[in-house]
Amino acid sequence: MKINDTDIEKSLQGLESRRELWAKFIAIQRTRFMAEVGVWKGDFAAEILMDGVDIEIYYMIDPWANLTDWNKPFNVESEVFNEIYKEMDSKTAFAANKRRILRGRTKEVVGLIENSSLDFAYIDGDHTLRGITVDLIKIWPKIKSGGFIGGDDFTTTPWQHDVKYEPTLVFPFSVYFAEAMNVPITALEHGQFLIQKDECSGFSFNDTTGLYGNLSLNSLLRH
Ligand SMILES: C[S@@+](CC[C@H](N)C(=O)[O-])C[C@H]1O[C@@H](n2cnc3c(N)ncnc32)[C@H](O)[C@@H]1O
Secondary structure, eight states, rough: OOOOOOOHHHHHHSOOHHHHHHHEEEEEOOOHHHHHHHOSHHHHHHHHHHHHHOOOOOEEOOOOOOOOOOSSSSSOOOOOHHHHHHHHHHHGGGGGEEEEEEEEEEEHHGEEEETTOOOEEEOOOOSHHHHHHHHHHHHHHGGGEEEEEEEEEESSSSSSOTTSSSOHHHHHHHHHHHHHHTTTEEETTEEEEEOOOOTOOOOOOSSSSSOOOOOHHHHHHHO
């Protein structure tokens, strides 16, 4: 499966939500081994595990703990995170034989995943420049040749949350990352991105939404 196949692009358009989009992608790709970075209450994981008939292993990476160096609204108190963990545990218990809960930051637990073993990783954790940098670099070797990295919060503005929070820089950093790896990246609806680990295709940025213009930080940070 190639990221730039127009039939695939079309089939990922016009869907109601990001969950529907990724459920469809996972069905098309026939994903067997995947990871989610940033799991929160497990709602996304539960839906994907419910629909993804081919999924054999689903790694769930999240510290479920307050992080003193993460200035984002999802960084709640550790007691609250303990309740969120329990919620995730019960929501995904039906897939206990497939899920692998890795409790820790990406950089702390990613070593438990074999290199070149994942068909797909979905990144939805720490969306700051530091967070997306660490996540993409650490997850990359875990992806099989031809496999994919998708992600959330590919926002057109870094000021997704109040300005008192650290800016969200999934966009444009993921595009710079794809350029560095010389692979294609596509912008999808619902603020999603998709990178394919396909060095033969070379770098391209394909914006199926028409929303992403300027890759320069200078103009982005003013909006
Ligand atoms: C937006 S929520 C995830 C939502 C979830 N993917 C969903 O769709 O339901 C972000 C999560 O990222 C986690 N997180 C923050 N920093 C992280 C890091 N360095 N590594 C892994 N997860 C992280 C937080 O604990 C939080 O649960």
